[in-house]
Amino acid sequence: MLEHGAAPPATQQPELDPPVGGLGARLMRRKPVERLVAEGGQGEGGSLRRSMGVWQLTMISIGATLGTGIFVVLGEAVPDAGPAVVVSFVIAGLTALFSALSYAELAGTIPVSGSSYSYAYATMGELIAWVCGWCLILEYGVSVAAVAVGWGEYLNELLDGTLGITIPDALAAPPGDGGIFNLPALLVVLLAMAFLMGGAKESARANAIMVGVKIAALILFCAVAFTGIRAGNYTPFMPLGMAGVSAAGATLFFSYIGFDAASTAGEEAKNPQRDLPRAIMLSLIIVTALYCLVAAVAVGALPWKKFSGSEAALASIMKDVTGQDFWAVLLAAGAVIAIASVVLTVLYGQTRILFAMSRDGLVPKVFSTVHARTGVPRANTVIVSLFCGVLAAAIPLGQLADATSIGTLFAFALVNIAVIVLRRTRPDMPRTFRVPLSPLFPVIGFALCLWMMGSLQLVTWVVFGVWMAVGLVLYFGYGMRRSRLATAEK
Numbered sequence: 001m002l003e004h005g006a007a008p009p010a011t012q013q014p015e016l017d018p019p020v021g022g023l024g025a026r027l028m029r030r031k032p033v034e035r036l037v038a039e040g041g042q043g044e045g046g047s048l049r050r051s052m053g054v055w056q057l058t059m060i061s062i063g064a065t066l067g068t069g070i071f072v073v074l075g076e077a078v079p080d081a082g083p084a085v086v087v088s089f090v091i092a093g094l095t096a097l098f099s100a101l102s103y104a105e106l107a108g109t110i111p112v113s114g115s116s117y118s119y120a121y122a123t124m125g126e127l128i129a130w131v132c133g134w135c136l137i138l139e140y141g142v143s144v145a146a147v148a149v150g151w152g153e154y155l156n157e158l159l160d161g162t163l164g165i166t167i168p169d170a171l172a173a174p175p176g177d178g179g180i181f182n183l184p185a186l187l188v189v190l191l192a193m194a195f196l197m198g199g200a201k202e203s204a205r206a207n208a209i210m211v212g213v214k215i216a217a218l219i220l221f222c223a224v225a226f227t228g229i230r231a232g233n234y235t236p237f238m239p240l241g242m243a244g245v246s247a248a249g250a251t252l253f254f255s256y257i258g259f260d261a262a263s264t265a266g267e268e269a270k271n272p273q274r275d276l277p278r279a280i281m282l283s284l285i286i287v288t289a290l291y292c293l294v295a296a297v298a299v300g301a302l303p304w305k306k307f308s309g310s311e312a313a314l315a316s317i318m319k320d321v322t323g324q325d326f327w328a329v330l331l332a333a334g335a336v337i338a339i340a341s342v343v344l345t346v347l348y349g350q351t352r353i354l355f356a357m358s359r360d361g362l363v364p365k366v367f368s369t370v371h372a373r374t375g376v377p378r379a380n381t382v383i384v385s386l387f388c389g390v391l392a393a394a395i396p397l398g399q400l401a402d403a404t405s406i407g408t409l410f411a412f413a414l415v416n417i418a419v420i421v422l423r424r425t426r427p428d429m430p431r432t433f434r435v436p437l438s439p440l441f442p443v444i445g446f447a448l449c450l451w452m453m454g455s456l457q458l459v460t461w462v463v464f465g466v467w468m469a470v471g472l473v474l475y476f477g478y479g480m481r482r483s484r485l486a487t488a489e490k
Contacts, residue, residue, distance in 0.1 A: 028125035029485050031360065033426070036112050036122055039359060040267040043370035043377060048113070048267045048355075051201040054275035057262045059208040061283030064345035065258025066214060066338070070294050070314065073150075073255055078307035081248035082239040083299040086292055088248035093288040095249075095452055096256035098445030099412035100284045101435045102419040104277035107263040108432035109422070111272030114356030115263040115349070116415045121360070123421040124414070130479055132414045133357050134471035138407030138464075139257055140350035141384065144189060145392035146404055147342045152184030154335040157315045161329030185392035192344040193385035196351070199374045200268045203348060210341035217334025218290055221314055222297045228321030229300035239304070250405055250455040255291065257408045258342070259284045264349040277433035347388065351380045361487065362479035406456055406464045413449040416442040 052060075074085070081088045106119045114121070117136055121129035152173070156166045166172070173179030195203050238245060262279040266272045294314070299307075302317050315335065319328035351367075355377050358367035367380040420439045422429070435441050480486065 026480065026486065027127040029483075030123065030125050031118075031121045031129075031485060033110055033122045033429070036110055036114075036118055040112050043355065043359065043368045044365055047370060047375065048377075049200065049375040050268055050270050052204055052265055052269050052275075053271070054278050056204040056208065057265055057269055057275055057279035058283050059211050060204065060265055060345050060348070061259050061262040061279055062215075062287060063207040063211045063258070063341040064261035064349065065256060065283065065287045065342070066211070066218075066290060070218065070255070070291060073252060074295065074298065075307050075313040077248040077252050078299060078304050078313075080240060080244045080251070082236065082244065082304040083234045084238040084245045085248055085252075085299060085304075086295045087238075088245050088252050089255075089288070089291045089295050091245070091249040092253040092256055092452075093284070093291070095253060095445070095448040096259060096284060096288075096412075098441055098448060099415060100259050100280055102412075102416045102442050102445055103260050103263055104280045104433045105419055105431060105435050106415065106422070107266060107276035107280060108273045109429060111266035111269065111276055112356060113264055113267045113352040115260055115266075115353055116411045116418070117353055118356055119418045119422075120414050123418040123425065126362075126480070126483060126485065127475070128414065130362060130475045131468070131471065132411050133353060133362070134468065134475075135407040135411040135414075136353050137350070138467055139404055139411060140346055140353060141388055142391065142407070143257060143404040144192075144343055144346050144350065144388040145185070145395060147339055147346065148185035148188050148389070148392035149182060149395075151188045151336065151339040151343065152182055154315065154332045154339065155184050157332035158329060158336055161325050161332060182393040186389040188340055188343050189347065189385055189389035189392060191340065192347050193381055193389075195344055196348055196381050196385075197374070197376060197378060199376055200265070200348075203344065207341055207344055210337050210344070214334055214338030214341060215290070217331055217338060218294050220334070221318060221331055222293055224327055225297045225301040225314075225317050225321050228302075228317070229297065231300075233300050233303050246452075246455045250409075250452045253405050253409065253452055256284070256287070257404065258345065259287070260412075261345050261349040264352040267352075273432045347381075347385060350388070351377055351384050354380055354384065359484075361482045361484040362475070406453055406460050407467075409449045409453045410464075413446050413453075416446040416449070 077088060078085045103116070106116075110119055110122055112118045114133070115136060117129055117133035120132040152167070156172055160166045167184060169178045170180045171183045173182055195206050259280055262276055262283065266276060269275055298314065298317055301321055302313070307313055315328045315332045318331045319325060321327075354363060354367040356368075357363045358365055358380070366383070367377065369377060369379055371378045419435055419442045423438060
């Protein structure tokens with residue numbers, strides 16, 4: 001529930017960190033909530049600017065979420081679940097909801113840029129915080145690349161319908177998908193980088209316009225494709241059983257990662273304690289409703305077996321239903337804008353998480369250096385954009401989506417634990433939002449995350465294991481010794 005008039009967390013007495021001692025004590029050292037909040041916005045050479053209200057924060061969440069699963073990953077999920085992909089969206093949405101409740105409580109209590117990384121640092125210690133931050137790098141950075149891959153598919157649809165030309169497969173698909181280098185994927189990431197370099201307020205304004213366009217595009221799709229629905233397309237409803245629905249749900253969870261993007265804007269929000277919880281919950285409700293509506297119409301208008309291998313499924317459905325290229329071109333134009341919005345907002349979230357980790361000393365200072373005039377971490381933005389752009393140009397979509405899902409689920413699981421820990425260690429701390437029926441709901445959220453992680457393929461777990469191993473090497477080789485908490489102890 002929302003609590004009005006609560007005092008900011010900084011008024012509380014700082015919690016005590018574990019005493020300086022052996023390796024275990026150093027790995028468990030926590031950063032007090034008051035210190036996290038007090039350092040909000042501060043970077044090397046400048047500060048982030050508080051310029052966003054609840055509307056802009058909600059648009060960031062919707063911008064980072066809406067579009068990914070419908071415009072791109074739907075074609076990957078329907079072959080697993082069949083018409084029951086609607087159920088898969090509901091399962092993924094419910095999983096996201098329980099975690100969103102935990103995010104809302106912590107975002108209102110610890111309104112900083114680090115998202116779940118900072119929440120873990122305040123509750124479970126530095127090592128767990130690093131692991132969470134490393135998962136967030138996988139979640140945000142790789143998802144930028146995954147979404148950018150699908151952007152090229154719709155760009156080709158748009159070019160073909162308007163100019164009668166397409167980008168050759170060699171330059172429009174990554175290796176393994178018939179291409180050499182995905183040039184459109186790199187292009188959209190660089191375009192998002194250009195927007196972010198202008199400042200958070202300007203980026204938020206551009207994102208709000210793009211969100212409006214993609215909502216209108218999806219409503220238009222539903223109106224047109226509804227005329228092509230055939231009852232026979234819904235049978236068999238669950239051709240591959242519950243296992244297929246579960247597998248599709250795990251993949252589609254990738255489509256819900258955007259709701260936590262608002263929490264990465266905690267240091268650029270005007271009233272983060274009040275507005276962050278509202279933005280997180282409102283965006284999740286809007287996105288889930290649109291996802292389920294569009295998925296239900298899509299599988300009714302096109303037999304589920306025809307979705308296989310299609311990364312621009314909605315445009316194809318529009319063309320099949322109307323028999324005209326015009327509607328498909330119009331939807332493709334909306335998708336180009338919609339997916340660009342996802343890239344913009346998720347890329348924004350990635351840079352702010354690295355900003356927080358850098359300020360804590362766990363990654364190099366270059367990531368927390370802020371340009372004095374624009375209030376933007378410029379070097380951070382350029383480095384992250386180039387990395388994500390090259391990744392998008394060289395890795396197939398399906399592998400990227402699954403890798404992002406497991407990183408997201410792991411981070412969300414930690415957030416659910418963090419709520420329980422903070423309730424026990426700081427029960428009197430003012431909270432502008434409280435998870436109902438705690439600790440039951442956080443425990444359910446944690447269990448659902450583990451269940452969906454178990455539905456992912458073995459190769460995804462192998463990639464995740466390698467990613468975590470690399471992260472631990474970097475932490476013990478760099479972060480543990482250079483942490484600001486470590487240097488303060490000397």
